[in-house]
Amino acid sequence: MATKTQDVTKTDDEQAPEEATAAAAADAAADGAEPDGRPAEEGGTETAPEGSEEAPEEKAPSGVGQGAGAVVSAALGLVSLSGGWIGTVAAARETLVGQLKTSSTASVAQQVKEVYGDAWHTTALWAGLFALAALITGVVVLARPAFGAPGRPQAAWIKSVAWAGVSLGVLGLVLAVLKYSDALLALPSTG
Numbered sequence: 001m002a003t004k005t006q007d008v009t010k011t012d013d014e015q016a017p018e019e020a021t022a023a024a025a026a027d028a029a030a031d032g033a034e035p036d037g038r039p040a041e042e043g044g045t046e047t048a049p050e051g052s053e054e055a056p057e058e059k060a061p062s063g064v065g066q067g068a069g070a071v072v073s074a075a076l077g078l079v080s081l082s083g084g085w086i087g088t089v090a091a092a093r094e095t096l097v098g099q100l101k102t103s104s105t106a107s108v109a110q111q112v113k114e115v116y117g118d119a120w121h122t123t124a125l126w127a128g129l130f131a132l133a134a135l136i137t138g139v140v141v142l143a144r145p146a147f148g149a150p151g152r153p154q155a156a157w158i159k160s161v162a163w164a165g166v167s168l169g170v171l172g173l174v175l176a177v178l179k180y181s182d183a184l185l186a187l188p189s190t191g
Contacts, residue, residue, distance in 0.1 A: 063154065063155055063158060066141050066144055066145075066154065066155075066158050066162075067155070067157070067158050067161075069137055069138075069140065069141040069144075069162070070138070070141045070158045070159075070161035070162040070165060071161055072137055072165075073134050073135075073137035073138035073141060073161070073162055073164075073165025073166065073169065074134070074138075074161050074162075074164045074165040074168060075134075075165075076130050076131075076133045076134035076137060076165065076168075076169065077130075077131065077134035077135075077138075077164070077165045077166075077167070077168020077169045077171070077172055078168060079130045079134075080127045080128070080130035080131035080134055080168065080169065080172030080173070080175075080176065081127070081168065081171065081172050081175070083123050083126065083127055084126065084127070084130060086126055087122070087123045087126035087127055087130075088123070090122045090123070090125075090126055091119040091120070091122050091123040092119070093122075094118045094119040094121075094122040095115055095116070095118075095119040097118075098113075098114035098115040098116075098118050098119065099114075099115055101114055102114045102115065107190075108190045109190040112187055112188070112190055113187065116187065117187050120179065120185075120187070121179075121180055123179070124176045124177075124179035124180035125176070125180060127172055127175065127176040127179070128172070128173055128176030128177065128180065130172065131168075131169045131170075131171075131172030131173040131175075131176055132169065132173060133169075134165050134166075134168055134169030134172065135165075135166055135169030135170060135173060136169075137165060137169075138162045138163070138164075138165035138166035138169060139166060141158065141162040141165075142159065142162045142163070142166070
C-alpha cells in the first residue's frame with residue numbers, strides 16, 4: 001500500500017481513523033454493500049420517491065429528569081429533618097434580633113420567648129418549607145408518567161427514591177408543624 005505525501009506528516013492517531021474508514025468501505029464493497037453498511041440495491045444508487053421524506057426518528061425520553069427530581073425530593077426531605085444551613089442561619093439571626101429587642105428589665109418569660117422561642121419557630125418554619133418542597137417534588141415525579149409517554153413505564157429506582165422523598169417530606173412537615181405549634185419540645189415554663 002503506497003502512502004500519500006501528506007500522510008507521512010500525520011501521527012498514527014491521526015491516520016488510524018482514516019485507515020479504518022477506508023478498510024470498512026473496501027470490505028463493504030467486497031460484500032456488495034454500501035459504505036455505510038446497508039446492502040446495495042440492484043439498480044445502482046438509491047433514490048427516494050418524489051414527495052416522500054424520511055420521518056426523523058423519535059427519541060424516547062430517558063428519564064434523567066425524573067431521576068434527578070426524585071433525588072432532589074429525597075435530599076430536600078433530609079434537609080427538612082436536619083434543619084439545613086438556611087434554617088440555622090435564620091435561627092441565629094432571630095436569636096440576635098431577640099437579644100436586641102429585649103431589655104435587661106424584661107421578664108424572664110419575655111426574654112426566653114424573644115431569644116429562644118422565636119428562633120425555634122424560625123427553624124421549624126424553614127424545615128416546613130423544605131419538607132413541603134420535598135413533598136411537592138416527589139409527587140410531581142410520581143405523577144409525571146401519567147402525563148408523559150404512554151406505555152413507557154417509570155424506572156423502579158425512580159419510583160423508590162421519589163416515594164422516599166414523599167415520605168421524608170410528610171415526616172418533616174409533621175415535625176415542623178409540631179415544633180412550630182409548641183406541641184413538640186415547647187419552651188420551658190419560667191414560673
